[in-house]
Amino acid sequence: MSRRTCNTLKPCTEPPYKSGQGSANDNNANQPYPTLDAAISATYAAKSTAKLKSKLYDSYVRAIRWATDRIGDAGIIAYVTNSGWITGNTTAGLRLAMPEEFSALYIYDLRGNQRQSDWRAEGGKIFDDGSQTGAAILIAVKNPAATGPCQIHYRNIGDGLSRDDKLAIIAKSELPTMAWETISPNEEGDWVDPRDEAFISYTPIAVKRGSDDLAIFTDYSGGLKTNRDAWVYNFSAAQLADSMSATIDFYNEQVDAYQRAVAANPELAVEDAVAYDEAKISWSSGLLPKVQRGQRISYQPTHRRLAMYRPFCKMHVYFDDDLNDRRGRLHYLYPREDLPNFGFFVPNPGNLAPPFLSLMTDALPDLGAAGISAVNFYPRWTYQTRAGGGQLTLDDSAQADTEYRRVDTISPQVLATYRAALGDDISTDDIFYYTYGLLHSPQYRQRFAADLKKMLPRIPPPAAREHFDAFTHAGHTLSDLHRGYETAAPYPLLETTTGALNGTPQETLRVTKMRFKSKTDRSVLIYNSQLTLSGIPEDAHRYRLGSRSALEWIIERYQIKTDSRGSGIVNDPNTWCSEHDDPRYIVDLIKRIVTVSVKTMSIVDSLPPI
Structure with missing residues (x-):
């Protein structure tokens, strides 16, 4: 399969406010721009204290750097960008460098980042393109006649607005008459939410x-x-072994195919020789060079470990030098x-x-x-x-x-x-x-x-x-x-069955996708069509780990999922129950997490002031 190329300042499949690619399977890596990237290294990256600076070379940041140099000493640039750079830790170097190069900056934060934990406050997305990225309008002015420091003007479009509401506001907005907040950055480059x-x-x-x-x-x-979670993680030890064995076999086939191909064409790049088949493998920047070196891989049963994949969700993982990125x-x-x-x-x-x-x-x-x-x-x-x-x-x-x-x-x-x-x-x-x-x-x-x-x-x-x-x-x-959450005393939730429990315990306690009774009644959990759990106290919902409560993490993770990227691998939490000969594991896990949540909040509430 030939490798697609792109000669613009953005990845071929990505809008200008998005960044990067999903994996090497996309076969769509950002194109190198040595001169442009050297300019980023000397400005934005040089002022950044972040350890990982790869986000400073995303396409929309490159576009800002290119335009800044292109207009010389005078001019205006205007972009719709990803909004992450306004507050991002990595992009502090960008925020420190821009005021040194412009006389005025206008940043209209349109919000809409669906990946934020407070995504409801972020409101609707501006672009209906399937992305989850927030957006902002940037207007940067170079006026050689201006005196004094750069004037940084910021406007937040507001909380919880729909896409239509935001577009209506933008349509009525005029730069000279808009109300702007004047930003005074600190030494760390904070523009919004300055640190203590x-x-x-x-x-x-x-x-x-x-x-x-x-x-x-x-x-x-x-x-x-891992860069290949669908293969490397699973509730089922047997499914994990099958998935890993299959992808390793396919990988070794690609090693052999590349060796044959490069013998006929020594200049052939490994990216152009391997097969990009999402049903069989997830390529990554760490795996392709191993193909190039002719390195074969063998399946090692002893590399299976237990991992905390998400809060209070353990799965089997293949912990391996070669197949973990x-x-x-x-x-x-x-x-x-x-x-x-x-x-x-x-x-x-x-x-x-x-x-x-x-x-x-x-x-x-x-x-x-x-x-x-x-x-x-x-x-x-x-x-x-x-x-x-x-x-x-x-x-x-x-x-x-x-x-x-x-x-x-x-x-x-x-x-x-x-x-x-x-x-x-x-x-x-x-x-x-x-x-x-x-x-x-x-x-x-x-x-x-x-x-x-x-x-x-x-x-x-x-x-x-x-x-x-x-x-x-x-x-x-x-x-x-x-x-010790798996051994906590189960909270005395009431188990109510609907109709006759037909079949074995494994069948009657099988979970597909749990849910609360309603948005307003979270005291009742619909476990499956035959079983509900009620009596969940409000304190159980107070214990939050990021964007979800501990109980919501259980609901989100303990459902049957099929990998959407093409492998077709099924991750079924019921297999954990069967392989551990414990059909009640998930039911009791819910009760145990309620206990853990209530006790956690009792301890947290009693903490002294710092």
Whole structure:
């Protein structure tokens, strides 16, 4: 299959306000622009403090950079853009650079980002193209006669407006007569929702590896990024084995086909030689080079692990060097299935950060475990080989005789600081649980909401020993509750059957897609056509993890889903029940999550002020 090309400043299939491509299967990568990208590197990227700066090379950002250079010292550019750059952490460099190059900026935020956790407030989308992206109008003016700093004008179109309402407002808007908010950016490039100055004085939860700066944790990892979730995750261990075996077989066929093709044509690019068949494989930038090197892959049953895919939703995962696109440092935290660990994840600050959340788990965390945003995972321990070793791999046979030592991830410098302030009996366990407890503080989350969208958490020092002890106790209790959610006491919900229960327990308790009785009555859950669960207390809905309550996460994840991208792989939560010989697993899980939710909110409500 020949590779499609595109000579414009945007991907062929994407509107100008959207970014990137879904996967390498799209066969539609952004075209390289060496001169333009060098200009972005010297301006927007140079001023950005984000670790991942790839979003600065999206097509609409490239278009802004190109137009800025194209008009020279005088002129006006006007674009409809993605609205994420207005508040995004990665695009802070863009916001810092633009006022240095323009005399006036007008930003009309049209909202409509359907991927935000508060998507109802975002209102309708401006473009009816199937995208979930918010939009904004940017007008940037270069006036050589202007004096003084750049004037930044911002207007928010409003909350909860429909698409038609927004278009009607835009049609009546005239630039000279519109009411604009004047923005005074801070040093970090915040235009909207500026961060709290006190936040920066607190101890970072983690810093860049190799840095000498003080931080709570010495090691952490991003979540597992597979780039092929439909193949690599499943409720069924048997289905996972079948899916992985099939895609590995197809991959190896492509390795052989490429070797034959390149022998006849040494200049042939690997992208032009492999088959893009979404029913059989999901290609990624990490997998194609392996084909080029002639690297074959074999299925390893021992690479199956348990993962926390979404809050309180565990699935089997194929944890593998070759077929996971990015593993972060998870192989140091979970080098073998028989080496336990646990920790908590929080959303990675960025364009799509939901309301802040934190959740403890003893399973491998998926990159999207928080839902919308990628996560960072802060473990209780990391593992090192006793030989003082090098890179840990996932090849169990090579590690059979290797002994590991467990390493504490709480900084010894932080421990010394806390002991000096609070007493010599403070332990690293105490600091770990203090951190988890404090991250659940409603006061902390509310006051620093803007900061937590832009930066990793920073931990304020305890005001007194009793303050520290209260958060430590709460954090320990929450940790036990959240890690042990599958063994929590089921909440006494009323089970009501409709009609005769025909068939085996597996059949009568089979779930397809659960729902609440109505939007206004969330005390009753329709489990299936034969069973309803009632008596859900309102406190169960108060415990929210980002955009959903814990119970809503169960409803959203525990339904039969067929991969929509073309593989046809079915992910059926009922298979978890059958393979664990527990037909009541999902019913009891709902009851247990209600218990966990109610107890969590009781603990959170009793937390002291920070």
